Amino acid sequence: MTMLVVDHPGPLVPYTRVGRERWTKRATRYLSGKDALAWTLKEAAAKEGLPEGGLSGEWFVNASFYRHAALGDIDNLLKAVLDAGNGIIWTDDRFVIGIVARRHPAAQGEDRTELLLLGPGSFS
Numbered sequence: 001m002t003m004l005v006v007d008h009p010g011p012l013v014p015y016t017r018v019g020r021e022r023w024t025k026r027a028t029r030y031l032s033g034k035d036a037l038a039w040t041l042k043e044a045a046a047k048e049g050l051p052e053g054g055l056s057g058e059w060f061v062n063a064s065f066y067r068h069a070a071l072g073d074i075d076n077l078l079k080a081v082l083d084a085g086n087g088i089i090w091t092d093d094r095f096v097i098g099i100v101a102r103r104h105p106a107a108q109g110e111d112r113t114e115l116l117l118l119g120p121g122s123f124s
Contacts, residue, residue, distance in 0.1 A: 002055065002119030004048050004089065008040045011111035012065060014072035015079035030080070037084040037113070045088055056091045057120030060098040064114040066106035074101050081115065089117055 013033030016026050045054070065077050078101055082093040090096060106112070 001121045002048065002050070002117075003122055004044045004050075004115070004117040004119075006040060006044045006113075006115040006117065008037050008113040008115070009111075010036070011067060012037060012072075012077055012080055012113045014076035015083070016076070034080050034084045037080065038088060041085055041088045050089065054085070054088050054090045055119055056095055059090050059096045059120075060118040060122070061096055061100070062116040062118075063099070063101040065101070065103045066110065066112045066114070067103060068106050068108040068111055070103075072103075074103055077101070077103070077113075081113070085117075090119070 011033075013030045016030045061078075061081065063078060063081055065072075065074070078099060082096060085096075086093055
């Protein structure tokens, strides 16, 4: 059974297209935010003993986004989580077969993202 509980401090930057706009302020914020979440996920993966490169097999993601501002579509917040987990938690986000997500209000300065990640052997 594979189960990770991850608490990522600070606001998560929603996905934004990078493409030709790679070095715009908004795209740069997204990429650095995704990298920060990736480091949090790497720490959680190491604690759980996950192999480098992540696990293939079915994954389920339960995400709670605590945000002081109502900015960021929930699908773009999820995209940031799924992209950050590639090659760290799961080998590819195509293995994520279920998602539950919710955005909660938070006081300014108390933004965070809570993730419950259930991997291969955790559910049927």
